[in-house]
Each structure stands twice: as C-alpha cells, then as structure tokens.
Amino acid sequence: KAGVTQTPRYLIKTRGQQVTLSCSPISGHRSVSWYQQTPGQGLQFLFEYFSETQRNKGNFPGRFSGRQFSNSRSEMNVSTLELGDSALYLCASSVRTGVNEQFFGPGTRLTVL
Amino acid sequence: QKEVEQDPGPLSVPEGAIVSLNCTYSNSAFQYFMWYRQYSRKGPELLMYTYSSGNKEDGRFTAQVDKSSKYISLFIRDSQPSDSATYLCAMSVAAGNKLTFGGGTRVLVKP
Numbered sequence: 001k002a003g004v005t006q007t008p009r010y011l012i013k014t015r016g017q018q019v020t021l022s023c024s025p026i027s028g029h030r031s032v033s034w035y036q037q038t039p040g041q042g043l044q045f046l047f048e049y050f051s052e053t054q055r056n057k058g059n060f061p062g063r064f065s066g067r068q069f070s071n072s073r074s075e076m077n078v079s080t081l082e083l084g085d086s087a088l089y090l091c092a093s094s095v096r097t098g099v100n101e102q103f104f105g106p107g108t109r110l111t112v113l
Numbered sequence: 114q115k116e117v118e119q120d121p122g123p124l125s126v127p128e129g130a131i132v133s134l135n136c137t138y139s140n141s142a143f144q145y146f147m148w149y150r151q152y153s154r155k156g157p158e159l160l161m162y163t164y165s166s167g168n169k170e171d172g173r174f175t176a177q178v179d180k181s182s183k184y185i186s187l188f189i190r191d192s193q194p195s196d197s198a199t200y201l202c203a204m205s206v207a208a209g210n211k212l213t214f215g216g217g218t219r220v221l222v223k224p
Contacts, residue, residue, distance in 0.1 A: 004156070033211075042201075042214055042215070042216040042217065043157070043201065043203075043212075043214035043217075044214075045211050045212060045213070048209075048211065055209075056209065056211045058211070090156050090157070092156075097209060098207075098208050098209050099208060099209070100145050100147060100162060100205060100208055100209070100212075101159060101162060102159065102212070103159065104149075104156030104157045104158070105156050106154070106155055106156050107155075107156050
C-alpha cells in the first residue's frame with residue numbers, strides 16, 4: 001500500500017507570497033493532519049481534516065488554512081509568507097478521526113527568502 | 114516552559130548497547146503516549162503507542178509510562194547503526210490527532 005505523499009517536496013518563496021501544499025493520504029484513510037516542524041519549536045499541530053471538515057485546530061494565525069476534498073486529499077495554504085514560516089510541513093493520515101495511529105508523509109520543505 | 118520536554122542529545126552509544134530515552138510533561142490530562150522515529154529528510158514513523166500508565170514491549174523496543182511522575186521512557190535493546198535517528202515522544206489528551214510533541218532526541222549508534 002502506498003504511503004502518504006506530499007507535493008512538492010521542496011519550495012522556495014519570497015516574503016509576502018502565498019503557497020499551497022498538497023497531501024494525498026494512504027488509500028482508505030479519511031483523516032489528514034498537518035504539522036509544522038522547525039528547529040526551534042519542533043513539531044507543532046496545525047489542523048486536522050476529516051470528511052472535508054476541520055475537526056481540530058492548533059495555535060497558528062489565520063494565514064494558515066487548509067481544506068480537504070471528497071477523495072480525502074488535502075491542501076494547506078499559507079498567505080502573506082513571513083521568514084518565520086520556513087519549515088518542514090508534514091502531513092499525517094489516519095483511518096478516521098479520533099485515532100492516534102498516524103502515518104506521516106516525507107514533508108514539504110518550505111524556504112521563505 | 115514547553116508542555117513536553119525532551120533532551121535534544123545527541124546520545125551516542127556503541128552498537129549492541131541499550132538506548133534509553135525519556136520525556137517529561139506537565140499536562141496531567143495526557144492519556145495517550147507515542148514514540149516516533151525520524152530519519153534525516155523523512156517524516157516521523159510511529160514506533161510505539163501506549164495508553165495510560167504501564168509498560169509495552171515490541172521486539173527490541175520497550176515503552177514505559179509513569180503518569181504519577183509525568184515521565185515516559187523508551188528503551189531500545191541491542192541497538193544497531195540503523196537505529197541512528199531522532200526519536201520524538203508525542204502525547205494527547207484524547208484519542209485523536211492533536212498530538213503534542215517533544216523536541217526530539219538525536220541518537221547515534223556507533224558500529
């Protein structure tokens with residue numbers, strides 16, 4: 001069974017731009033969560049989507065948003081990029097919401113210049 | 114102070130030794146505890162998952178949870194160079210996807 005896939009793997013943007021990252025969960029998995037990983041703050045939860053609805057949200061500004069499609073694929077968007085948004089963005093999928101076994105993708109490394 | 118504290122290491126051990134990792138936390142509401150392994154340039158991989166206090170063993174890995182001390186541990190027996198990675202603890206209040214992670218401990222197993 002294929003794992004979680006994330007595209008693109010690497011991205012370079014400049015301050016003020018916006019970016020959209022994509023995540024395809026494991027086949028049959030309907031919950032997708034997004035995390036930001038930085039050297040200073042570690043792994044931090046952004047949000048979770050299940051059945052096209054946001055179920056949980058972390059403590060990030062409104063510039064960070066996401067959505068989920070009917071095929072469970074998810075996208076996250078960051079608007080008005082700041083230098084501090086440079087990070088590895090990880091997507092994790094699970095069979096359903098309310099389950100702790102999550103499977104992570106390889107991440108998208110975003111660099112903001 | 115972070116909710117979950119983890120020594121960043123690096124922790125260097127000879128091949129075959131026992132690797133001992135731990136995390137402390139401040140939120141007594143945490144009920145679910147996990148350990149992830151992350152290789153360089155890869156996403157975290159779930160190693161162990163335990164609920165509430167107690168021990169759990171899976172092959173060379175043993176996870177321990179002591180909720181009274183707010184302390185969790187992971188032991189890796191007969192360590193191999195392929196165990197060299199960053200190990201992250203994670204925990205949640207309820208069964209669900211909002212995990213709180215420790216900062217990770219980098220482990221180096223030398224042949």
